[in-house]
Amino acid sequence: MTTATTIPIKSDDPNTEFACRTIDKKERSLLRIVIDRVADRCRSRSLFILHYCTGCGAIELPPTITSRFDAERLGIQPMVTPRQADILLITGYLSIKTLKRVILSYEQMQGPKYVIGMGSCTINGGMYWHSYATIKRLLEYLPVDMYMAGCMPRPEAILQGFLQLIDNIDKGRANTWEDYYRNYDYYLGNQQALFGPDWHTPTDVIAEARHYNLFDDNTVGEHTALLAKFASEYVTQPIPVKVLPREEIVE
C-alpha cells in the first residue's frame, strides 16, 4: 500500500445544494443528549483501572483499593487487561522504553477511555527532570484526563482525583480520548520524535477514528503519511493524504 489514495477530508460534508445549513458535527439531537447523559451517569459509576505500575506511585495503590480507603465503594476496581479497562492509571515516571508499552496498552483499550497521570513525574518529569531516559510530559504522547500532583500523592488525594474524574465523566466533560483520534497526527509526531520515523502500533487508529466518527482535520498529516511507508501490514484502509485548501498550496 505504498501509493496512498487521495480521499477528501471532509467527505461527510452535506451536499449544500440540498441542505439549508452546514450541520455542526458536534451537534446532537435531544434524544441523543438524553441517551448520552444516562450513559455517562452509568459509566461514571463503574470504572475499571488498568494500573500501569512501573513507577514508584504503585505503592500508594494497595491501600487505596483495599479495605482502609476502599476505592470499590466508588465503583472503581483494578482490572487485569487493557481491553476491559476504562482508566489507564500511570503511576509515576515513564521511561522511553515503557512509554512504548503504555501506548500499545492505551490503543488496545476501548473508548471511552480515560488516562490519569499520577505523580509529578507525568506532569514535568518531577525528580527525573535531568534524566535522559524518562519522558517529561505525558500529554505530548497521550491525551491525559487528569493529573494527580504529588510525589507521591497520598490515597486521600487519589480518591479525591477519582471523585473528580467521576464527576467529569458524569457531566460529559472527560472527552480527551476523542482528542487522540482528532489530533492523531500531533500525538504520532511526538511519538515518532522519540522512537524514530518507523514507529507504528498494530492498531489502525485512523480506521478507528472513522469508526467512532471522530475523523477530523488533524487526524492525518505529515506524520501519519509515514505510516503508509512503515506500517503497511497493519493499515486496513488506505491512509488519506491531507488535501490542502487551494490558497495554502505553495507553488
Add this chain to the structure above:
Amino acid sequence: MSEQLPEVLESVFREIPNLVFEAQAPRRLRVKLRADVLPALLELLKGRAGYLHLSAISCVDWPALDEFELVYHLWSYEVKTLVSAHIHIPKQPGHYVSVYDIYTPAAFFERDIHEMFGVYFEGSPSMEPFILTEWSGPPPMLKSFSTLGYVEDTFGWQDYSPEWLKEIEAKGGGIVE
C-alpha cells in the same frame, strides 16, 4: 604483606607482578594491578582460593586521566574476603578483553558497561543494546555527556502557575530554582 592476609591470597598475590593491595576493612581488599595481568589474577583466584562469585564489574570514567577504571568485585565462600581488583584502561580506543571464559556472568556486566560507557570487550558473547534499546546517542554515563543539555534539546517544559502559587510568589516565596 599484612599478617591478617589469608595465606592462600598471599600466595596468589605473589605471582602477579606490580600488584598493590590495601585492606580497606576486615575482609575487604582493594587490589590495584596492571590491566594485562587481570585475567591471570582472576584465574588464580578462582583456581586456588575458591573465588567463584563475580559480584559485579563497575566502571568509572576519569575525564582528567582520559582513562576508564574497571573494578572487578570477587567473593569467595571459603576465604570470605571481598577482593576488588582495580585496573585502568585508556579511553582510546577503549577496548579490553572479556573475562567471560572465566566467569560467565561477566557477559551481563560487560554488555551493560559497553552500553553505558562505550567500552568494547573483545570475546564477550554479545555487545548488543541491552536496556537502552531506543537509544541512538553517545553512551550516557560518560562524564562528557550532558544529560541536562540532552533533556533540554529533546523534551519540552510545561509552565505551571496556578492562582495559589501566585499568591505565595507575591509574598516573596515560590518555587526554588
